[in-house]
Amino acid sequence: MKYWLVLDLVEESVIYWIGTVIFAIASLVFGMLEKRSNDRELIFRSHFFVGFITTISYMVMALTLATSVAENGQPIYWTRWLFYIASCSILTLDIALIARRPTPKKVEVALLTGLTMFCGFLASIIVTVDRWWFFGLSSIAYIGMLYTLFNVSEGSARISAIMWFVIITWSLFPVVWVLAPTGLGIFPTSMEAILYLILDFVTKITFGLYVSTRFHPL
Amino acid sequence: MKYWLVLDLVEESVIYWIGTVIFAIASLVFGMLEKRSNDRELIFRSHFFVGFITTISYMVMALTLATSVAENGQPIYWTRWLFYIASCSILTLDIALIARRPTPKKVEVALLTGLTMFCGFLASIIVTVDRWWFFGLSSIAYIGMLYTLFNVSEGSARISAIMWFVIITWSLFPVVWVLAPTGLGIFPTSMEAILYLILDFVTKITFGLYVSTRFHPL
């Protein structure tokens, strides 16, 4: 409990500014990396766009431009989920590409990711108990997305490491959501901000660097 | 007139909850039906997505999350039209696929459907007389969509039954809009809710089952 008290003293906006700078640098790095890998397997500079959209998202949170207030008085930065609609759909589309899924499956994966994040947005902006309905719908879309993305009956070894990485790291987002003021309010918004930043870093930057160098050789 | 009075006693939210349950079940059924028809003519699990998006839409209305108030004091559930942008574009895209329209025509059909519903959203959220301008723009986009979708000079028999079904059932939506509090206010919002639910059922579930079994044989 002591930790939460310390964290409560940290302004979330400091964490969001750190996120802004990190993702601005990441956008720059991916922009250069992906420029060199022109005309290869890489469909478009996906990780640059993920980084750039996340930079805008962090800046919007750093400036506290739009928030709601949870029942326990903590602020909720619901805009994050609207930006995830775009950035995470691009990410799962890239994973579907690496997993060599057919085009209809790619469309399904992107749509299910978008619906996961859209329901996550509704669950976050609503502060009454009704938010759990949308958390439920979001979870259904999320499980459907994972199933569509990874249920490759032919069993590709190419994808299995990525599969476990994605399933584990992405599934920590709803865990944070449930423990943060958006859910049960076990820890404060500042703790939530730090945890999401770590998860964003791992799922977007670390992951992006890994697939850029391994699956889209420079 | 007596009927309206009775209907006024019905809480719209009851109707919207019924819609939520119906479309949740429909999503499940389409999800299973379309899973079996894998790798066929079906581009992606379109009717599952239409059902899932409509489930979210009905839940948002059931919880009365965002409404405006018509001049006659009746509530207006304008969020419906934002969800139609996605769900109805997917539906008309599927119809264009069945009608074997070339790709540019599919893009036009989806864009015109989106513009129809977006102008419908503007016409619904605005409560002043200005809303009729957007009703007009919506109608133009709608007629353009029908024309682009069905003006097959080569005259395909394959599409004619579907064509008449779509033209008749879809055109009842603006009729309800005009008679409901969104338009002239001839009947109350509860009546509107029932009529749209029937139309949603016919155009999305009945239609989906028909084309899933006939044009995308399982």
Place this chain on the structure above:
Amino acid sequence: MKYWLVLDLVEESVIYWIGTVIFAIASLVFGMLEKRSNDRELIFRSHFFVGFITTISYMVMALTLATSVAENGQPIYWTRWLFYIASCSILTLDIALIARRPTPKKVEVALLTGLTMFCGFLASIIVTVDRWWFFGLSSIAYIGMLYTLFNVSEGSARISAIMWFVIITWSLFPVVWVLAPTGLGIFPTSMEAILYLILDFVTKITFGLYVSTRFHPL
């Protein structure tokens, strides 16, 4: 300074209604022109859609449906930028088509255009000094878009006239933004409305007629 005073007496809504009528007529003309050029190089009736979306945008501004207030008291019509997300992405997609850019580059150009206009929307709806951050991000996306669109190493003569036309006319939009109440407030919103109308006319209608007749021969 005298000019601004005169312009201050002009209701912006008059200018927006003029824009509505001009773009409604343009939509009609492009709708007919592009119908005749069926099955040619033209992917879809892009200029009709640009015109139609701009018509809706001008009508929303003419009816003063959603505005914020600048620090100098002048109204800011930020909805314009949301409509530009759609209309300008279609426009740059068409330019990428004429420039025969590969599909991944077309996707990048459309995404970068969308991000330019989305950051422009954030920069416009925010009235505090923080808006300049988003003006900066918008400018970066814009420069990236121009670079992706026109950095054709093989040096196509086909595109060079269009390239200079686009670079010059499109770059006047941020100049107007900086001088208008959205930026430094050198001239009033009515002047901004006139200048944007001229730029919209040149970049959307004049340009559309030029490429429709030259690159998509009727």
